[in-house]
Amino acid sequence: MxxxxxxxxxxxxxxxxxxxxxxxxxxxxxxxxxxxxxxxxxxxxxxxxxxxxxxxxxxxxxxxxxxxxxxxxxxxxxxxxxxxxxxxGPEHALMRVLFDGVIFPVEASLMAVLAVTLLYAGARLLRHRSDWMAVAFLGTALFLLVTAAPLPGMGEIPILGDLVRPFVTQVLATAGARGILLGVALGTLTTGLRVLIGSDRPYGEK
Amino acid sequence: MNVVTIIGFLVVLLSAGALLVFSLSGRRAQPPVFREIPAMSRLKEAVGQSVEDGTRLHITLGSGSLTTLRGAPGLVGLGVVRRLGALTALGDRPPVVSGGDAALVLLAQQTLHDACRAAAAGEVYRPEAGRLTGLTPFSYAAGALPVTRDEDASVNVVMGNFGVEVALLTDAAERQGAFSLAASDNLTAQAVLYATAREALVGEELFATGAYIGAGAAHTASVQIQDILRSLLIFGILSGVLLTLMGLL
Known part of the structure; x- marks a missing residue:
C-alpha cells in the first residue's frame, strides 16, 4: 500500500x-x-x-x-x-446578514486588536532583542512613519520626505525584499522536489 | 517553446537529479556543517525542556493551501511535525498541531500519527491532536489562540504561510511566557514576526529547518542545492550588471 x-x-x-x-x-x-x-x-x-x-x-x-x-x-x-x-441556500438574504453582521465585524475587531498588538510589540522589541538589527528595524519603521505623515502647515518634510524616504522604500527595501523572495523561491523548489522524488511523504510513513 | 521554459525545465531536472545524488551520498558520508542559527539551538533546548516539564508542544501550520504556491511552507511545517512529534510523543502531554487549511490539517494528522508510531507511542495519538481551527486567516488565528493559552503549551512552533494575523499567535505565546519559533514565506509576516516572536527565522531559513533539526539526508541535501543555486543566481545577477555597465547587454 x-x-x-x-x-x-x-x-x-x-x-x-x-x-x-x-x-x-x-x-x-x-x-x-x-x-x-x-x-x-x-x-x-x-x-x-x-x-x-x-x-x-x-x-x-x-x-x-x-x-x-x-x-x-x-x-x-x-x-x-x-x-x-x-x-x-448560500445566496439567501439571511446568509448575507450572517456574513455582513457577524463574520465581517468580528474580523474587523480582530484587525483593530492586531494594530494595538503590533504597537505594543514595537515598544517592547528592544527588551527582547538588543542588537543592531533590532535598532535598525525599529529606527526604519519610525523613520518611515514620521516621514509618511506631512507636518501641519509645512507638508512633506524636505529632503527626508522627498529624497531619503523614497530611497529607503524603493531601493533598500525593494532590494532586500527581492533577495528574500529569491531565497524563498529556491526553498519552494527544493521542498517540492523532495515530495516529487518521494523523499518527503506527507501522505504517510515518512 | 521558448528559451526561458527550457532553462526552467533544465534547472528543475538538474536540481531533482542533484537532490537524489546528494541525498544518497549524504546517508553514508558525514553531514556537512552549516552556519549556526541560534534560534534552532534554542528550539532544541526548549523542546527538551518541555518534555522534562511535562508541558505541551504546539505546532501551527498557517492557512496556505497545498493546491497553491503558498503550500510549500506548510510542507516544511509537516516535516517539523514529523521530527518534533516523534521527539515529544512520549511526554506527559502529547503535541498538538493546528492549521487553517483543511487538506494541510488532514496531512498533519497523518504525519503526527506516523511520528507517534515511530516513537513506539502509537496509542498516544488522538485525531483531535490535529485541528482545523478556522477557514479564514483571522478565524484560524482566533481558533489557535486557546491552544497556546489554555492547554499548557510551553513551546510554540509557528511555521507556514501567514499574514499579519500571525502576530496574535506569537503575542499570545509571549504573554504566556512560552517559547515561540516563527517563520513564514510571506514578507509582511516576516516583518511582523521579527517584532513579535521570541525567535524568528528570516527569508529562506524557513526552508532549512529540516536540516537543522535532523529530519534526514534529503533535507540536508536540499539546503546544499539551495546554496548552489543561490551562488549561480548571484553570479548571473553580477554578470548581468557588469555586461550592462559595459554596454554589451
Missing part, C-alpha cells in the same frame, strides 16, 4: 510538472484533469475539517475543559449556519 501511494504521488507529480513545461495537448489535458481532482479532494477535506472542528469542541464540552462554553457557542452557531445554508 505504501509503495503504491508513493508511486501514485510521484507519477502524478511528474505528469503535472512536465505538462506545465511542455503544453502538448495530451499532457495538458491530463494535467488539468489531475489538478481538478486535487481541487475536488481539497473540497472534501474542508468537509472533513469541519467535522474535526466539531469533534474537538464536543470533546471540550464533554470533558468540561477551560473555555468549554465558547466551544458550545461555536457548535450551536456552526449547526445553525449549516442548516440555514442547506435549507435557504
Amino acid at each position: 505504501n509503495v503504491l501511494s508513493v508511486a501514485v504521488a510521484i507519477t502524478v507529480g511528474v505528469v503535472v510538472l512536465v505538462g506545465y513545461f511542455f503544453p502538448v495537448p495530451v499532457l495538458s489535458g491530463l494535467r488539468v484533469t489531475l489538478v481538478q481532482w486535487a481541487m475536488l479532494l481539497a473540497a472534501v477535506a474542508v468537509f472533513l475539517g469541519v467535522f474535526n472542528l466539531l469533534s474537538v469542541h464536543m470533546e471540550k464540552i464533554r470533558r468540561r475543559q477551560k473555555g468549554a462554553i465558547y466551544g458550545g457557542v461555536l457548535v450551536v452557531s456552526l449547526l445553525v449556519t449549516f442548516l440555514a445554508g442547506l435549507v435557504l
Whole structure:
C-alpha cells in the first residue's frame, strides 16, 4: 500500500510538472484533469475539517475543559449556519446578514486588536532583542512613519520626505525584499522536489 | 517553446537529479556543517525542556493551501511535525498541531500519527491532536489562540504561510511566557514576526529547518542545492550588471 501511494504521488507529480513545461495537448489535458481532482479532494477535506472542528469542541464540552462554553457557542452557531445554508441556500438574504453582521465585524475587531498588538510589540522589541538589527528595524519603521505623515502647515518634510524616504522604500527595501523572495523561491523548489522524488511523504510513513 | 521554459525545465531536472545524488551520498558520508542559527539551538533546548516539564508542544501550520504556491511552507511545517512529534510523543502531554487549511490539517494528522508510531507511542495519538481551527486567516488565528493559552503549551512552533494575523499567535505565546519559533514565506509576516516572536527565522531559513533539526539526508541535501543555486543566481545577477555597465547587454 505504501509503495503504491508513493508511486501514485510521484507519477502524478511528474505528469503535472512536465505538462506545465511542455503544453502538448495530451499532457495538458491530463494535467488539468489531475489538478481538478486535487481541487475536488481539497473540497472534501474542508468537509472533513469541519467535522474535526466539531469533534474537538464536543470533546471540550464533554470533558468540561477551560473555555468549554465558547466551544458550545461555536457548535450551536456552526449547526445553525449549516442548516440555514442547506435549507435557504448560500445566496439567501439571511446568509448575507450572517456574513455582513457577524463574520465581517468580528474580523474587523480582530484587525483593530492586531494594530494595538503590533504597537505594543514595537515598544517592547528592544527588551527582547538588543542588537543592531533590532535598532535598525525599529529606527526604519519610525523613520518611515514620521516621514509618511506631512507636518501641519509645512507638508512633506524636505529632503527626508522627498529624497531619503523614497530611497529607503524603493531601493533598500525593494532590494532586500527581492533577495528574500529569491531565497524563498529556491526553498519552494527544493521542498517540492523532495515530495516529487518521494523523499518527503506527507501522505504517510515518512 | 521558448528559451526561458527550457532553462526552467533544465534547472528543475538538474536540481531533482542533484537532490537524489546528494541525498544518497549524504546517508553514508558525514553531514556537512552549516552556519549556526541560534534560534534552532534554542528550539532544541526548549523542546527538551518541555518534555522534562511535562508541558505541551504546539505546532501551527498557517492557512496556505497545498493546491497553491503558498503550500510549500506548510510542507516544511509537516516535516517539523514529523521530527518534533516523534521527539515529544512520549511526554506527559502529547503535541498538538493546528492549521487553517483543511487538506494541510488532514496531512498533519497523518504525519503526527506516523511520528507517534515511530516513537513506539502509537496509542498516544488522538485525531483531535490535529485541528482545523478556522477557514479564514483571522478565524484560524482566533481558533489557535486557546491552544497556546489554555492547554499548557510551553513551546510554540509557528511555521507556514501567514499574514499579519500571525502576530496574535506569537503575542499570545509571549504573554504566556512560552517559547515561540516563527517563520513564514510571506514578507509582511516576516516583518511582523521579527517584532513579535521570541525567535524568528528570516527569508529562506524557513526552508532549512529540516536540516537543522535532523529530519534526514534529503533535507540536508536540499539546503546544499539551495546554496548552489543561490551562488549561480548571484553570479548571473553580477554578470548581468557588469555586461550592462559595459554596454554589451
